């Protein structure tokens with residue numbers, strides 16, 4: 552499969568090159584030149600297949616010969632090592648739980664799949680590549696865990712000091728080895744700005760080659776399609792049309808869902824549920840950074856939205872027939888968490904709660920569907936910002952307790968590009984001398 556830059560449809564690259572580059576040289580996002588169609592028979596019999604087979608069927612056409620089937624099967628096996636349960640929360644309302652991976656948020660699948668692909672492509676290279684990534688919380692942990700110990704890959708994660716949850720911080724600062732964290736005195740947007748400047752800095756890149764692991768990377772974006780197939784596989788026997796609500800920040804996850812639908816997966820409607828960083832609900836207005844409870848969705852400029860526009864060939868009418876977007880405040884989010892817990896004893900995290908609210912709002916005016924919202928993180932990740940009454944209900948998985956005893960290791964730094972650049976060059980040199988010894 553080839554990919555073109557959304558800035559210039561003539562610029563075409565292979566899957567391999569799209570993964571290694573992340574972003575096209577003209578700063579456009581990569582997009583597949585064609586949308587593969589799944590056979591009807593595969594969709595009709597989807598409940599007979601196991602998740603790994605489904606994943607391979609779905610992703611293989613996007614990769615083609617760049618990764619041989621055997622290696623791809625292995626990458627998928629190492630990616631999908633945990634379940635995606637669908638829980639009934641209310642009549643016709645289901646939570647698809649995507650938080651059973653190592654860092655307790657849905658980004659584990661994309662990060663692990665991308666690590667597998669990059670590891671495969673870099674296997675023969677001598678010089679290590681550095682994955683440089685800014686995080687508002689969950690990306691950093693998923694990337695740290697997914698790329699941990701991948702040969703030939705170093706990871707540097709920038710996160711805004713004091714603006715990620717305690718558990719999120721532990722997840723990205725305690726692994727060590729090839730993973731390092733920079734704690735930036737600033738906001739997530741500052742972190743992103745620093746990362747963008749580094750990508751534009753050719754002299755730096757000549758000395759320390761960089762790549763990104765944000766959802767702009769096709770190897771992180773596309774495997775998120777798996778969730779929607781897993782959900783459909785489970786609701787298929789209910790014989791009702793499905794609508795899916797996705798708590799959205801950068802719109803990578805929901806865009807993957809819409810790609811799955813374009814391939815032939817029967818989803819009647821998508822709902823993008825956002826917090827008050829509501830650029831898409833307000834469509835063209837510019838969002839300002841506002842810290843919220845659902846911090847993984849604090850994105851002022853949802854980069855993947857241009858891919859959604861492209862999926863609909865810039866046809867607003869068709870887009871609006873498939874996608875509705877709603878915004879919710881923190882007060883509404885907390886009220887939903889409390890209400891659902893009181894009535895159903897189901898504890899949602901703030902992101903899932905935003906998804907739940909969007910689903911309910913849509914279903915109020917569109918009854919008769921089977922409604923699914925994506926529960927994108929485990930509530931324990933946001934324990935320190937949840938109301939006390941709910942905090943007590945959290946059941947922390949064992950892998951969280953283990954983190955408690957580990958020491959945080961991060962370099963505290965001003966949001967200053969010259970300082971970060973200097974640090975990147977120094978630590979890179981250190982790596983070279985250490986290797987030479």
Ligand SMILES: *Cc1c(COP(=O)(O)O)cnc(C)c1O
Nearest residue numbers: 689800801802803804847927928
């Ligand atoms: C990243 C994240 C989101 C937003 O996903 P996008 O693909 O950026 O829209 C939602 N919930 C959680 C828990 C996340 O970590």
